[in-house]
Amino acid sequence: MSKNIEFVKFDKVDKSYDGKVLVVKDLNLDISEGEFITMLGPSGSGKTTCLMMLAGFETPTNGEIYLDSNPISNIPPHKRGIGMVFQNYALFPHMTVYENLAFPLKVRKIQKDEIDKKVDKALSMVSLSGFESRMPAQLSGGQQQRVAVARALVFDPAVVLMDEPLGALDKNLRESMQYEIKHIHENIGVTVVYVTHDQGEALTMSNRIAVFNDGKVQQLSSPDKLYEEPVNSFVAEFIGENNTFGGEVIDISKGVCKVKLNNGEILANPISVNAKGDKTTVSIRPERALINPKDKMDNNQKGKIEEVIYHGDHTRLRINLLGNKEFILKVPNSSNELDLKLGNEINVGWNSQDARALDPK
Amino acid sequence: MSSETKQILTTDGIPLEISLKKAERKNKIKAFLLVAPLLLFLIITYIFPIGEMFTRSIDDKMITNMLPKTFKSMETWDGKELPPEEVFASFLSDFKILVDKKEHGKLAQRLNKEKNGFTTITKKLFRQVKRNKIDETQSIKEQIMKVHKRWRNVEYWQAIKRTAPPYTSAKYLKAMDMYLNEDNKITQVSEDRRIHRILWLRTVEVAFFVTVFCFLMGYPIAHLLATLPMKYSNLLMICVLLPFWTSLLVRTASWMILLQQQGVVNDFFVMIGLVADDNRPEMMYNKVGTYVAMTQILLPFMVLPLYSVMKTISPSLMRAGKSLGGTPFVAFWKVYFPLTIPGIGAGCLLVFILAIGYYITPALVGGASGTLISNQIAYHMKSTLDWSFASAMGLMLLSGVLVIYWIYNKLVGVDNIKLG
Numbered sequence: 057m058s059k060n061i062e063f064v065k066f067d068k069v070d071k072s073y074d075g076k077v078l079v080v081k082d083l084n085l086d087i088s089e090g091e092f093i094t095m096l097g098p099s100g101s102g103k104t105t106c107l108m109m110l111a112g113f114e115t116p117t118n119g120e121i122y123l124d125s126n127p128i129s130n131i132p133p134h135k136r137g138i139g140m141v142f143q144n145y146a147l148f149p150h151m152t153v154y155e156n157l158a159f160p161l162k163v164r165k166i167q168k169d170e171i172d173k174k175v176d177k178a179l180s181m182v183s184l185s186g187f188e189s190r191m192p193a194q195l196s197g198g199q200q201q202r203v204a205v206a207r208a209l210v211f212d213p214a215v216v217l218m219d220e221p222l223g224a225l226d227k228n229l230r231e232s233m234q235y236e237i238k239h240i241h242e243n244i245g246v247t248v249v250y251v252t253h254d255q256g257e258a259l260t261m262s263n264r265i266a267v268f269n270d271g272k273v274q275q276l277s278s279p280d281k282l283y284e285e286p287v288n289s290f291v292a293e294f295i296g297e298n299n300t301f302g303g304e305v306i307d308i309s310k311g312v313c314k315v316k317l318n319n320g321e322i323l324a325n326p327i328s329v330n331a332k333g334d335k336t337t338v339s340i341r342p343e344r345a346l347i348n349p350k351d352k353m354d355n356n357q358k359g360k361i362e363e364v365i366y367h368g369d370h371t372r373l374r375i376n377l378l379g380n381k382e383f384i385l386k387v388p389n390s391s392n393e394l395d396l397k398l399g400n401e402i403n404v405g406w407n408s409q410d411a412r413a414l415d416p417k
Numbered sequence: 418m419s420s421e422t423k424q425i426l427t428t429d430g431i432p433l434e435i436s437l438k439k440a441e442r443k444n445k446i447k448a449f450l451l452v453a454p455l456l457l458f459l460i461i462t463y464i465f466p467i468g469e470m471f472t473r474s475i476d477d478k479m480i481t482n483m484l485p486k487t488f489k490s491m492e493t494w495d496g497k498e499l500p501p502e503e504v505f506a507s508f509l510s511d512f513k514i515l516v517d518k519k520e521h522g523k524l525a526q527r528l529n530k531e532k533n534g535f536t537t538i539t540k541k542l543f544r545q546v547k548r549n550k551i552d553e554t555q556s557i558k559e560q561i562m563k564v565h566k567r568w569r570n571v572e573y574w575q576a577i578k579r580t581a582p583p584y585t586s587a588k589y590l591k592a593m594d595m596y597l598n599e600d601n602k603i604t605q606v607s608e609d610r611r612i613h614r615i616l617w618l619r620t621v622e623v624a625f626f627v628t629v630f631c632f633l634m635g636y637p638i639a640h641l642l643a644t645l646p647m648k649y650s651n652l653l654m655i656c657v658l659l660p661f662w663t664s665l666l667v668r669t670a671s672w673m674i675l676l677q678q679q680g681v682v683n684d685f686f687v688m689i690g691l692v693a694d695d696n697r698p699e700m701m702y703n704k705v706g707t708y709v710a711m712t713q714i715l716l717p718f719m720v721l722p723l724y725s726v727m728k729t730i731s732p733s734l735m736r737a738g739k740s741l742g743g744t745p746f747v748a749f750w751k752v753y754f755p756l757t758i759p760g761i762g763a764g765c766l767l768v769f770i771l772a773i774g775y776y777i778t779p780a781l782v783g784g785a786s787g788t789l790i791s792n793q794i795a796y797h798m799k800s801t802l803d804w805s806f807a808s809a810m811g812l813m814l815l816s817g818v819l820v821i822y823w824i825y826n827k828l829v830g831v832d833n834i835k836l837g
């Protein structure tokens with residue numbers, strides 16, 4: 057069976073709460089069957105609103121959402137068959153774990169022994185077998201979270217929505233839950249739409265990430281592409297760390313352009329600049345700039361170390377480079393031969409391919 | 418502490434528990450001193466009056482103190498035939514003392530309550546004693562029996578004997594339309610004289626239905642309050658609380674203006690043609706008036722606990738219920754409603770307990786068929802001055818409330834109450 061690549065389809069969706077401001081603007085998004093897609097963005101960017109429209113708790117002001125080619129705007133939430141994991145788990149506090157999981161099955165009038173089987177299966181999937189008779193309040197945050205995931209999956213929904221489900225957990229637990237959810241998704245192949253503002257979470261778990269800002273999808277691509285090849289300066293800024301230079305294009309040829317900064321010139325990879333005189337922001341990932349590079353690189357600049365911060369596996373250097381006092385470098389701690397002292401002058405080099413000339417900020 | 422647990426010592430070798438108590442003692446004393454004024458206030462204004470009320474309701478010492486010798490000599494009397502000479506003699510000597518103290522009237526009054534007819538014969542005996550007509554050298558029994566034929570009736574002597582114990586349950590029995598007959602058996606009063614039982618039943622009925630009405634009206638309001646955005650819910654909250662801040666009398670009086678036969682509501686009904694002008698329904702001075710006014714007055718007591726509970730229920734729970742496939746009704750009934758039970762319990766208990774002892778409103782708008790037991794209590798406090806009877810009824814009301822509280826605790830658990 058071939059997978060439907062337009063399993064969930066947002067078609068020109070607008071959403072406004074007050075008739076004055078659009079929270080979601082002209083959203084077009086296709087989600088294919090079995091995909092793990094993450095909506096990532098700062099708070100207020102419209103990602104949760106999109107999720108709520110898909111779940112049926114908000115109606116699109118304009119446009120239509122299709123689920124398996126059927127428009128769903130007029131279908132109430134309980135008939136959509138979409139599982140949802142809420143930010144605060146939303147476990148029913150007066151029901152045991154078993155009753156919580158049996159709830160979606162009971163309302164579907166499924167036989168008692170069938171319910172028992174499904175609940176058993178769902179609980180063993182999240183490794184919580186034996187917790188059937190516990191009340192939610194007797195579980196730890198991570199366990200509650202897993203019950204919530206099991207409950208959203210127990211009735212075999214076609215799509216599962218997760219609204220910042222790991223927000224309330226501490227760091228270690230959050231990381232292990234990320235892997236757990238990822239594995240569950242890989243094992244049962246359900247379509248997952250995941251909302252988060254944590255880029256680490258998004259990069260680890262997703263097949264594709266939709267970066268939201270200002271009610272619009274800024275970039276929709278796989279995690280590695282998103283990180284390596286951001287298409288605009290918002291994405292470059294929002295995902296990972298980023299060194300930027302603001303300047304003006306003074307020469308452009310195929311694959312490379314020359315950018316004039318306030319005090320210097322650098323070579324960069326033209327992404328969203330077309331002609332001489334365009335304003336631009338050049339973005340370089342910290343790990344792409346090297347100190348005293350052995351290979352030949354087409355950008356070489358001198359910088360002064362302003363700050364040295366020890367990070368265990370690596371050391372971060374803040375360097376004053378070409379007038380940018382916030383230029384960050386990451387140096388692996390195995391390279392001991394370097395003299396990283398405050399105030400030292402060092403050589404920094406990078407390839408023009410890794411310096412992406414994006415839209416001006 | 419189980420015997421296996423080893424006693425834990427502090428670093429200085431003092432047992433941990435003792436050390437802990439010592440460390441906490443100062444805080445405990447401080448906490449106690451903080452509540453001490455309130456505690457004292459409660460003892461003086463609440464515990465003590467209730468104790469006083471209780472003793473008053475069962476107290477029957479007055480007559481015990483008036484006829485000490487009589488009751489002593491009556492101890493050996495079996496109460497079947499007329500008492501022996503000795504009883505008559507001691508009765509006369511007690512009676513003479515009372516005459517000297519001018520207290521024979523009180524005795525007559527008390528005995529008349531026990532059995533009708535004592536007033537006359539006590540008066541007759543008083544005249545004989547006053548004129549020194551009774552010769553103590555001869556049989557006193559014969560002489561007293563000659564004063565009035567009722568003194569020859571054994572029933573009257575039995576009545577005196579019944580008053581001997583210093584305590585009586587008569588007031589409580591009376592409140593339930595019962596009394597102790599000549600054979601010391603609990604008997605019902607004749608049917609046409611039973612008024613209290615009707616009042617008790619009506620009180621419970623009114624309190625029950627007022628609670629039901631308050632619940633039916635308060636639940637949606639509380640839900641709306643808890644789910645509306647802040648700026649609207651604050652306004653609505655003020656609307657709920659406004660009557661709360663208005664004087665009870667003013668509110669009741671305004672209901673009188675609204676509900677009377679020539680009142681606003683009736684005028685409106687006539688205007689829209691619901692009723693004929695010459696056939697205006699009576700909505701006041703009966704149960705309808707009591708229901709309407711009490712429901713309105715007690716509504717905030719239902720809304721506030723419900724609201725405070727509903728406020729804590731996350732809206733995502735209802736959403737979860739719906740997204741898992743429950744229709745809005747199922748999501749409400751299986752998820753939302755069970756979570757509001759603590760509020761329902763608190764609200765219903767509060768309204769019921771307040772309603773069962775309600776006084777002003779039924780007195781003003783209740784009329785004859787809408788008055789409740791509390792009005793009867795007030796009547797005996799103010800008009801008949803039978804305070805011990807009023808105390809007995811008050812205590813019965815109080816114990817009724819405690820029983821309800823106990824049942825509620827058994828069924829729902831008081832821990833589940835949430836008042837705010």
